[in-house]
Amino acid sequence: MSDRSFLDWPFFESRHRDLAARLEDWCAGYLPVDHGDVDAACRALVVALGQGGWLRHSGAGEGERLDVRTLCLIRETLARHDGLADFAFAMQGLGMGAVSLFGTPSQRAWLEQTREGRAISGFALTEPGSGSDVAATATTATRVQGGWLIEGEKTWISNGGIADVYVLFARTGEAPGARGLSAFLMPVDTPGLEVVERLEVIAPHPLATLRMRGMVLPEDALIGAPGEGFKLAMSVLDVFRPTVGAAALGFARRALDEALARVRARRIQGQALAELQMVQGHLADMALKIDAAALLVYRAAWVKDMGAARVTREAAMAKLYATEAAQEVIDMAVQLHGGDGVRYGSVVESLYREIRALRIYEGASDVQRVVIARSVLA
Numbered sequence: 452m453s454d455r456s457f458l459d460w461p462f463f464e465s466r467h468r469d470l471a472a473r474l475e476d477w478c479a480g481y482l483p484v485d486h487g488d489v490d491a492a493c494r495a496l497v498v499a500l501g502q503g504g505w506l507r508h509s510g511a512g513e514g515e516r517l518d519v520r521t522l523c524l525i526r527e528t529l530a531r532h533d534g535l536a537d538f539a540f541a542m543q544g545l546g547m548g549a550v551s552l553f554g555t556p557s558q559r560a561w562l563e564q565t566r567e568g569r570a571i572s573g574f575a576l577t578e579p580g581s582g583s584d585v586a587a588t589a590t591t592a593t594r595v596q597g598g599w600l601i602e603g604e605k606t607w608i609s610n611g612g613i614a615d616v617y618v619l620f621a622r623t624g625e626a627p628g629a630r631g632l633s634a635f636l637m638p639v640d641t642p643g644l645e646v647v648e649r650l651e652v653i654a655p656h657p658l659a660t661l662r663m664r665g666m667v668l669p670e671d672a673l674i675g676a677p678g679e680g681f682k683l684a685m686s687v688l689d690v691f692r693p694t695v696g697a698a699a700l701g702f703a704r705r706a707l708d709e710a711l712a713r714v715r716a717r718r719i720q721g722q723a724l725a726e727l728q729m730v731q732g733h734l735a736d737m738a739l740k741i742d743a744a745a746l747l748v749y750r751a752a753w754v755k756d757m758g759a760a761r762v763t764r765e766a767a768m769a770k771l772y773a774t775e776a777a778q779e780v781i782d783m784a785v786q787l788h789g790g791d792g793v794r795y796g797s798v799v800e801s802l803y804r805e806i807r808a809l810r811i812y813e814g815a816s817d818v819q820r821v822v823i824a825r826s827v828l829a
Contacts, residue, residue: 453531453704457742462749467520474528477503483533489655490613494571496539501568509544510551510562517551519690519752523697527748530701534805537698538656541691542610545813546572548687549618549634553675558636561616573614575605575637575661576684582607583818585620585681586628590663592621592635599623599635599673601643601666607812611659612646615639618674619663625678632680635672642666654804685763692766692813693751696773699809700744702802703777706784707737709798713788724787733787737780744773764826771819774809781806 458468481499484492500506508525511517522544530537543565544551550562564570581587590603601621608617616638623633637644643666650658675683711734714724724730751765784799785792792799810816 453708457745457749460749462520462753467524470521471524471528474505474525477505478528478532478536482529482536484535486535486655489535490657492535493539493610493613493657496536497543497568497571499568500536500540500543501566505540506543506566506568509540510547510566512563512566513556513559517690519693519755520749522690522694523748523752526694527697527701527704530698530805531705532701534654534698534702534801535656537701538609541694541698542574543568543572544694545687545691546574546610546614546616546618548574548691549674549683550636552686552690553634553679553683554636555671555674557671558674561636561638564615570615571610571613573608573610573617574687575608575617575619577605577607579604579606579660583815585632585684588620588622588632590619590621592623592633592668594623595667598667598669601635601637601663601668604647604660604662606648606660607650608659608661609812610657611661612649613657617661620680620684623677623680629681631678632684633677634674634680634683635668636674637666637668637672641668652808654801654808656808686761688813689762689766690755692770693748693755693762695809695813696744696748696751696769699774699777699806700741700748702806702809703737703741703744703773703780706777706781706799706802707734707741709802710734710737710784710787713784713791730787733783737783740776740780744769744776747772764823767814767819767822767826770814771816771823774806775816777806778810 458471486492508521526537526541529540547562547565550558565572592599592601619635619637620632622631624631643664645662646659647662648660714730717724747769751762751769754765755762781802785803788799
């Protein structure tokens with residue numbers, strides 16, 4: 452069992468501790484799952500998470516408020532047990548984040564489906580020519596009679612190919628750059644929407660490139676006001692960037708657990724690896740990085756839950772440090788396992804593949820450094 456003493460920190464209330472205990476029991480009964488067919492596994496996980504009631508926390512219904520500490524606790528716990536389960540939960544939240552924060556009552560009908568596990572959502576922001584540079588978005592949305600004509604392409608879209616609905620960001624042209632973007636609700640059965648490529652990555656997840664040609668969305672597909680897309684996207688990322696750090700934290704805790712079991716059991720020259728001071732030093736560094744990451748993650752979540760309008764700096768610090776630290780912790784766990792650490796299918800080998808993408812998506816590490824530096828300089 453991973454260290455749970457952090458739940459006694461003042462960031463948490465009794466309801467958070469109760470949720471963490473209940474989710475731990477649920478994970479013990481349902482996870483991990485077979486990843487042989489990733490699409491099927493993700494669909495099954497969404498259904499199971501919905502039936503378990505966990506997806507209710509992925510969005511906020513009418514009159515409700517997202518609790519970021521709860522989001523982080525769920526992602527950390529799921530990631531520690533099964534990276535694909537974390538992915539399935541996270542995308543229900545990120546995919547419908549704009550609707551959760553800014554959606555109309557009719558748009559929230561989709562949100563209720565994703566919160567119950569009856570529909571899968573996606574977040575369509577990245578393009579072939581604009582990843583970190585959202586202002587370079589080239590997909591266009593032009594007003595036509597009865598709605599919006601969408602033309603463009605999105606790529607690296609999580610849940611691409613299996614989602615039932617996407618939140619799409621496109622250029623409506625109210626101002627140059629990022630100020631001329633808007634957000635739209637895009638059901639997968641909209642004529643003119645095509646999945647043109649499925650993308651294979653080192654830790655298999657459903658990813659795809661989407662193309663929109665002559666696609667018309669109705670007027671009420673617009674989320675918020677025209678030109679508010681960048682503001683909506685950044686508000687969503689303020690909430691969900693700390694949760695990426697929480698997922699990294701879950702991976703790191705599992706890596707430390709695996710490393711501890713290894714060094715206690717493995718013997719060299721008549722003594723357990725755990726008795727070697729060099730090994731103890733590595734374990735100390737791993738534990739230190741995990742606690743530091745947890746403090747940053749749950750500080751960001753707590754500040755947001757206490758009512759802060761924006762937590763851009765705190766979220767950037769949490770995501771940057773937690774993902775980079777987790778990479779180092781997992782790398783050391785692999786090292787302590789020796790040859791077994793790079794055996795395909797071993798726990799630490801799979802963690803090594805899982806962690807890498809977290810340093811890229813929802814704002815790469817160097818983007819987070821720029822965000823933090825601008826905050827310091829302001």
